[in-house]
Amino acid sequence: xxxxxxxxxxxxxxxxxxxxxxxxxxxxxxxxxxxxxxxxxxxxxxxxxxxxxxxxxxxxxxxxxxxxxxxxxxxxxxxxxxxxxxxxxxxxxxxxxxxxxxxxxxxxxxxxxxxxxxxxxxxxxxxxxxxxxxxxxxxxxxxxxxxxxxxxxxxxxxxxxxxxxxxxxxxxxxxxxxxxxxxxxxxxxxxxxxxxxxxxxxxxxxxxxxxxxxxxxxxxxxxxxxxxxxxxxxxxxxxxxxxxxxxxxxxxxxxxxxxxxxxxxxxxxxxxxxxxxxxxxxxxxxxxxxxxxxxxxxxxxxxxxxxxxxxxxxxxxxxxxxxxxxxxxxxxxxxxxxxxxxxxxxxxxxxxxxxxxxxxxxxxxxxxxxxxxxxxxxxxxxxxxxxxxxxxxxxxxxxxxxxxxxxxxxxxxxxxxxxxxxxxxxxxxxxxxxxxxxxxxxxxxxxxxxxxxxxxxxxxxxxxxxxxxxxxxxxxx
Numbered sequence: 001x002x003x004x005x006x007x008x009x010x011x012x013x014x015x016x017x018x019x020x021x022x023x024x025x026x027x028x029x030x031x032x033x034x035x036x037x038x039x040x041x042x043x044x045x046x047x048x049x050x051x052x053x054x055x056x057x058x059x060x061x062x063x064x065x066x067x068x069x070x071x072x073x074x075x076x077x078x079x080x081x082x083x084x085x086x087x088x089x090x091x092x093x094x095x096x097x098x099x100x101x102x103x104x105x106x107x108x109x110x111x112x113x114x115x116x117x118x119x120x121x122x123x124x125x126x127x128x129x130x131x132x133x134x135x136x137x138x139x140x141x142x143x144x145x146x147x148x149x150x151x152x153x154x155x156x157x158x159x160x161x162x163x164x165x166x167x168x169x170x171x172x173x174x175x176x177x178x179x180x181x182x183x184x185x186x187x188x189x190x191x192x193x194x195x196x197x198x199x200x201x202x203x204x205x206x207x208x209x210x211x212x213x214x215x216x217x218x219x220x221x222x223x224x225x226x227x228x229x230x231x232x233x234x235x236x237x238x239x240x241x242x243x244x245x246x247x248x249x250x251x252x253x254x255x256x257x258x259x260x261x262x263x264x265x266x267x268x269x270x271x272x273x274x275x276x277x278x279x280x281x282x283x284x285x286x287x288x289x290x291x292x293x294x295x296x297x298x299x300x301x302x303x304x305x306x307x308x309x310x311x312x313x314x315x316x317x318x319x320x321x322x323x324x325x326x327x328x329x330x331x332x333x334x335x336x337x338x339x340x341x342x343x344x345x346x347x348x349x350x351x352x353x354x355x356x357x358x359x360x361x362x363x364x365x366x367x368x369x370x371x372x373x374x375x376x377x378x379x380x381x382x383x384x385x386x387x388x389x390x391x392x393x394x395x396x397x398x399x400x401x402x403x404x405x406x407x408x409x410x411x412x413x414x415x416x417x418x419x420x421x422x423x424x425x426x427x428x429x430x431x432x433x434x435x436x437x438x439x440x441x442x443x444x445x446x447x448x449x450x451x452x453x454x455x456x457x458x459x460x461x462x463x464x465x466x467x468x469x470x471x472x473x474x475x476x477x
Contacts, residue, residue, distance in 0.1 A: 058235055072084075084114040125145070196234050199229040229241060
């Protein structure tokens with residue numbers, strides 16, 4: 001019994017390890033190889049999963065959107081809750097990186113609908129907590145993060161779990177509590193080497209020390225976060241942490257350093273079309289040049305700041321339209337997948353009906369035509385009714401798409417069409433039933449006559465003519 005229990009525990013442990021392993025992202029080259037050489041749709045799904053991580057971190061959101069649509073199509077075709085949960089979760093992450101919190105929350109909550117196992121419920125609760133933390137709803141963020149505690153501890157998600165706890169406590173101006181969680185970032189980065197999460201964690205450590213008034217350590221961690229995100233190509237967060245560090249330097253009176261960081265940020269932000277980051281860098285440079293009494297440059301960057309803030313507002317409207325377009329594309333994929341599943345199910349049902357009809361017809365013919373035994377006519381009528389119902393169901397399945405198209409989904413017209421079909425089937429059924437019954441009656445007559453003839457022959461053999469006695473089985477007669 002003990003060995004059996006240990007074996008089951010080992011199997012469950014392996015399954016949990018596998019479940020955690022797939023959530024660790026693949027390098028982009030490995031992801032592309034998986035996509036190209038995938039033997040199953042699930043392999044291809046996680047190939048796109050790994051590629052999507054690279055695209056999001058690098059700020060290639062169009063490529064990320066394409067990868068996520070491919071993932072969504074696969075998940076819908078396989079109709080698997082685990083895959084649907086995973087794809088909705090990464091959609092939420094993409095909108096979170098774009099600072100579009102409404103859609104980030106919408107897709108995180110959608111992921112929660114498909115989170116059936118503790119691993120994924122754990123992950124989605126952390127995702128939802130992260131959305132609330134980024135949108136400055138810190139108390140709500142902590143509520144969702146605490147829900148994770150009841151689901152168990154999964155090492156794969158510890159980095160982001162502690163990151164969002166730290167971010168929430170920083171937002172509530174509780175840096176000591178934040179550092180309790182954030183100081184474990186190095187340990188969890190070794191378990192899950194996610195540069196994006198680790199860079200954010202380092203930035204939050206810097207913010208915590210800033211809140212505590214420890215400028216030396218704040219500077220050290222801001223530099224580490226900026227250097228790591230820049231070296232690893234996490235462009236989206238490099239712009240965010242760079243501007244945060246520059247604002248921090250302005251507060252410290254280090255205008256020259258702040259200006260250098262803003263200049264480094266403004267070109268990649270403009271190239272990437274990140275108008276919010278560009279406007280922030282322009283504002284920093286305006287304040288730097290104002291400090292240096294360089295009014296012309298200050299005026300130039302003030303105009304740039306205004307222009308890019310307007311562009312950011314316009315971009316937000318465009319983004320909202322794109323988000324709606326993306327949602328509509330997902331609905332189109334849903335409809336295509338639904339139609340495909342319905343068509344496959346209909347074909348399968350037709351096969352089942354044909355098998356059932358074939359069995360009933362064979363039984364009826366056997367009972368009607370077999371010469372080996374006498375059959376009750378009521379049995380034939382019973383099988384005839386069943387066969388009629390099966391034929392009607394077969395025609396309903398076969399003609400249903402055509403009737404929907406012709407009647408434009410009108411229930412009344414479809415009912416009338418089915419009544420007409422039934423009106424044609426019933427007379428045919430009666431004729432077949434009459435034929436089967438007549439055949440059966442004739443067969444039964446022949447069987448009875450043959451049986452009677454055989455009995456007479458046996459009696460004649462036992463009592464030949466002129467013997468004068470009839471054997472009845474009593475020797476004394």
